[in-house]
Amino acid sequence: MMNYAEESLRLHEAWKGKIEVVSRVQVKSREDLSLAYTPGVAQPCLEIQKDYDRSFTLTRRSNLVAVITDGTAVLGLGDIGPEAGMPVMEGKCALFKTFGGVDAFPICIRSRDVDEIVRTVYLISGSFGGINLEDIAAPRCFEIEKRLQEICDIPVFHDDQHGTAIVVGAAMLNALKVTGRKPEDTRVVINGAGSAGIAIARHLLNMGIRHMKLVDRSGILCRGLEMNPVQAEMAERTNPEMLSGSLKTAMEGADVFIGVSAPGVVSGDMIRCMADRPVVFPMANPVPEIGRDEALEAGAAVVGTGRSDLPNQINNVLVFPGLFRGALDVRAREINLEMKLAATRALADLVSEEELSDTYILPLAFDSRVGPAVASAVAEAARRSGVARA
Numbered sequence: 001m002m003n004y005a006e007e008s009l010r011l012h013e014a015w016k017g018k019i020e021v022v023s024r025v026q027v028k029s030r031e032d033l034s035l036a037y038t039p040g041v042a043q044p045c046l047e048i049q050k051d052y053d054r055s056f057t058l059t060r061r062s063n064l065v066a067v068i069t070d071g072t073a074v075l076g077l078g079d080i081g082p083e084a085g086m087p088v089m090e091g092k093c094a095l096f097k098t099f100g101g102v103d104a105f106p107i108c109i110r111s112r113d114v115d116e117i118v119r120t121v122y123l124i125s126g127s128f129g130g131i132n133l134e135d136i137a138a139p140r141c142f143e144i145e146k147r148l149q150e151i152c153d154i155p156v157f158h159d160d161q162h163g164t165a166i167v168v169g170a171a172m173l174n175a176l177k178v179t180g181r182k183p184e185d186t187r188v189v190i191n192g193a194g195s196a197g198i199a200i201a202r203h204l205l206n207m208g209i210r211h212m213k214l215v216d217r218s219g220i221l222c223r224g225l226e227m228n229p230v231q232a233e234m235a236e237r238t239n240p241e242m243l244s245g246s247l248k249t250a251m252e253g254a255d256v257f258i259g260v261s262a263p264g265v266v267s268g269d270m271i272r273c274m275a276d277r278p279v280v281f282p283m284a285n286p287v288p289e290i291g292r293d294e295a296l297e298a299g300a301a302v303v304g305t306g307r308s309d310l311p312n313q314i315n316n317v318l319v320f321p322g323l324f325r326g327a328l329d330v331r332a333r334e335i336n337l338e339m340k341l342a343a344t345r346a347l348a349d350l351v352s353e354e355e356l357s358d359t360y361i362l363p364l365a366f367d368s369r370v371g372p373a374v375a376s377a378v379a380e381a382a383r384r385s386g387v388a389r390a
Helices: 004-015 030-036 042-050 052-056 086-100 114-127 140-151 159-179 195-206 229-237 247-251 268-272 292-297 320-329 337-349 370-385
Strands: 064-069 103-108 130-133 156-158 187-191 211-216 256-259 279-282
Touching: 042 052, 064 086, 064 114, 086 103, 086 320, 086 370, 114 140, 130 140, 130 159, 130 320, 140 156, 140 159, 140 195, 156 159, 156 320, 159 195, 159 256, 159 279, 159 320, 159 337, 187 195, 187 247, 195 211, 195 229, 195 337, 211 229, 211 247, 247 268, 268 292, 279 292, 320 337, 320 370, 337 370
Parallel strands: 064 103, 064 130, 130 156, 187 211, 187 256, 256 279
Antiparallel strands: none
8 A cells, every 4th residue: 555645755855846837828939028028018007007807807817816824724734834834735726726727826924913914815815816715723714714805805715614614515415315314403513613613513504404513622512611702603503402511422312423623532332322324424634533434333324534545535625626716707706605505505416316325425526527516506606696796
């Protein structure tokens, strides 16, 4: 079996970066130079000066996304710093291009100050058609995204939050079909109340899930406990029984477990305490909260993880390339709730009734239908909701 760590390190040394800038025009003659640069370039500059919106049609801005991090929550590595996060940001840019035809550029910011990060991103936002925030620790990430959405006139999207939520939502819709459940009757437990867990909870509430508990290291989120403001908001919207206690307590009788937390925190006995034929999404990566085989042996009906070597991979790559493709195509001002719900439904619908099974609840990452289907659904939702400019 390949040692991915060693082989990836060897290849990164050879690649010396996963992206590069490629010119879209040829500059092989004096005439080419005069049209692409001076003196001809003055005219498009003057047109943009007169009409700001022409910056989207006369430059590559219409297809360019900034992938921005402060390096404080990188994959499963944690707070490793902006430069150490650069290989992940480059990889994200490569996926944008491969799966969505979107040009993306990594920007790693040497600051943990919310004001500095917001100001920096805003000042460069005129060069881009969208902003993808990546691997920024909670709770700071919530404020950064909110403030940027308020001041920027282009989509600002924290993929760790919303990309994860969208793909989990699609997996949930199809897993509930497999197990014969209705969203409004389904009891859900989410372990991990950081950026991903909070976003998943919000998205599932918007999808009609009514019975939900969030759990963090200190136990079940419950009104009146000490927690950050975002968690406090979610405590008001979940756990109506005011149940307190551990993850094991939360899982008793639950229909669905969603893990965005830490490896090995769920046992087979905890799965056995859930409802009959539960849905289990242990998504800690690379080692999930419980192994797929152990969860199935304990009675799980459907298991989905973040791993590409197992069935039912729940991966953001199914979302963000197509989502930004659709938003850019209609020059959306933002990515709103309607667009996120449309992306969830589009992903779920790519698995036909005939194909749907306990080992196939989501399309595969390399399914060529995914990007266009998500893009089309997102673009149409942007138009319906009034945020499209084209």
